[in-house]
Amino acid sequence: MPAKSQAQQKxxxxxxxxxxxxxxxxxxxxxxxxxxxxxxxxxxxxxASTPRKGKPQHAGKG
Structure with a gap:
């Protein structure tokens, strides 16, 4: 499952x-x-290995 945000990836x-x-x-x-x-x-x-480019800093709710 890829990360949805940079914070999740970190x-x-x-x-x-x-x-x-x-x-x-x-x-x-x-x-x-x-x-x-x-x-x-x-x-x-x-x-953790999901590319960060284009990811929001934090995932939105919903």
Whole structure:
């Protein structure tokens, strides 16, 4: 599933780094923490590797 916004992509990247052991899970907050707990490494990799060009900073509601 590709990221819908730059913020979502950044959160997925942080969660992926924690899942791989590159950063401690205790440093995660909010969305990145829940992503790390609920998504597989493969899902996080797909979301984090989405191109940023043309993505809004934050996804709109709705």
């Amino acid at each position: 959160a997925a990247g942080a969660a992926l780094a924690a899942k791989r052991g590159d950063m401690p899970k205790s440093k995660l907050k909010g969305a990145s923490r829940s992503m790390a707990e609920s998504m597989s490494e493969e899902e996080l990799d797909k979301m």
